[in-house]
Amino acid sequence: MTRTRIHVMAAVIRRSGRILIAQRPKAAHQGGLWEFPGGKLDAGEDRYEGLKRELEEELGIEVTSARPLIDIDHDYPDKSVRLDVWLVDDFNGEAHGAEGQPVQWVLPGELRLYDFPQANVPIVTAAQLPESYLITPDCEDSSTLVAGLDDARKRGLTMVQLRQTAMQPAKYEQLTTRLMQSFGDDFIWLLKAATPPASGDGWHVTASQLRELHRAGWRKGEPFPAGPPVPPRSVQAPNLGPRSAPEWERLPGREGAPAGNNLLAASCHDAEELRMAAEIGADFVTLSPVLPTTSHPEAKGMGWEEARNLIAQVNIPVYLLGGLSTDNLEQAFQAGAQGIAGISGLWKPKTDL
Structure with missing residues (x-):
């Protein structure tokens, strides 16, 4: 028909x-x-x-x-x-x-x-959702991170991905607890972990986590799948078994909490990953790299036209990432994006504060 x-x-x-x-x-x-x-x-x-x-x-x-x-x-x-x-x-x-x-x-x-x-x-x-999504750089000490977040708050940034790739999970959990106690509801928090945050805050999964979740047939709001033994740190690791996504979304006391709580975000780089993110029920995604970056000089940027074409294929908010700053916001809007995400383009190092 x-x-x-x-x-x-x-x-x-x-x-x-x-x-x-x-x-x-x-x-x-x-x-x-x-x-x-x-x-x-x-x-x-x-x-x-x-x-x-x-x-x-x-x-x-x-x-x-x-x-x-x-x-x-x-x-x-x-x-x-x-x-x-x-x-x-x-x-x-x-x-x-x-x-x-x-x-x-x-x-x-x-x-x-x-x-x-x-x-x-x-x-x-x-x-x-805001128009800018700050991703924190790896910081050698928590004071640098606190100073940068305080500056971000003063500049009006309201959504943060706490990305500390060199930190062990236990120390990362301790750090996020301290930071959220210090800054409270000033930020919408997205955390990086093998499981949804016990705090009920947002969960940003990597592209590899996204692919594993999609392969397992999982969707936000459903229990995590049980299956055969899998490598350590996999999103299907045994410690996921007792917890379900509905519990993540309905933790006590979160009913009247800020809109950013319980968000599911995913890192995407192509049309296949965008489709996967939509199918697992991601609330929003990052799409990268748009332009060449100093952190990944080997990665060729997709450019604005390709970014526009990819965004048009999904019905979820998309933040563009890679070589961008607030100077690129208007281009991002015209490409159909929610806004821009970034580390260097949105973060001010301690020496600049």
């Missing part, structure tokens, strides 16, 4: 730390569910102009600043929908349900309390 193809403009509208959502009419397709405001793009219409027109009709506002956030393709039994989602961070007027629809301004962390169509799930995630 041939599906009708519909291009829909939608908006994540931010003001004063809150996001606007609207409720679908009861009689409409998936009526009663909440959504991000927008509507169909007319044939031949410019995307930005179509977004502005729809939001003026639906909410009575005049958009003055917006940029692409995430592009989603979703198939229903009778139609195929492209959700072309933009972030609106400035507008004139008072947003209201101009067509009689209920609207709500909610905190990002409250989005999980509302029922959205399945196609909107990646938008809910993208709406809560």
Whole structure:
């Protein structure tokens, strides 16, 4: 059966730390569910102009600043929908349900309390994620790490991957505990480990971990697979047996915690790994390398066009990584990315503080 193809403009509208959502009419397709405001793009219409027109009709506002956030393709039994989602961070007027629809301004962390169509799930995630994802360098001592994180906090960075490749697991766990006690909810934390963090914070898996998880048929929210003996440090190591992903996602006291808790992220380098990440239920990924880097001079950068083509193949937020800094944010947005990730491009060494 041939599906009708519909291009829909939608908006994540931010003001004063809150996001606007609207409720679908009861009689409409998936009526009663909440959504991000927008509507169909007319044939031949410019995307930005179509977004502005729809939001003026639906909410009575005049958009003055917006940029692409995430592009989603979703198939229903009778139609195929492209959700072309933009972030609106400035507008004139008072947003209201101009067509009689209920609207709500909610905190990002409250989005999980509302029922959205399945196609909107990646938008809910993208709406809560920042535009920059800091990856910490290997530090010889914790004071350097603390100083760098304190500087990152002052510069407004809010999501951190604690990557300390030379550190033994026990010392890494002790370090992460101390850092999270010091910085608390100032950051969304992504940890590197063989298992999901016992704290309930985010888990960033390597490409090799991703491939093992995918090979085992695991998906976020399911128990980890039991199987034959495997090499040490494998994601299927025996110590995974008693714990399940639902326990990771529903640890006591985490229900009202910041939006970043329990995120699953994965490192990807090609279309196959992006597909695997989507199939295991990753909330977001990093894609690298975009440009040549000093840390991996042998790795050829994929370039912006290839990055754009790869991002278009998945419906999850993607951070571009490799030779990038905040100067590249606009290029990343135009390529369809959530933003940029980096070590040297986002981290200031102690001598610079």
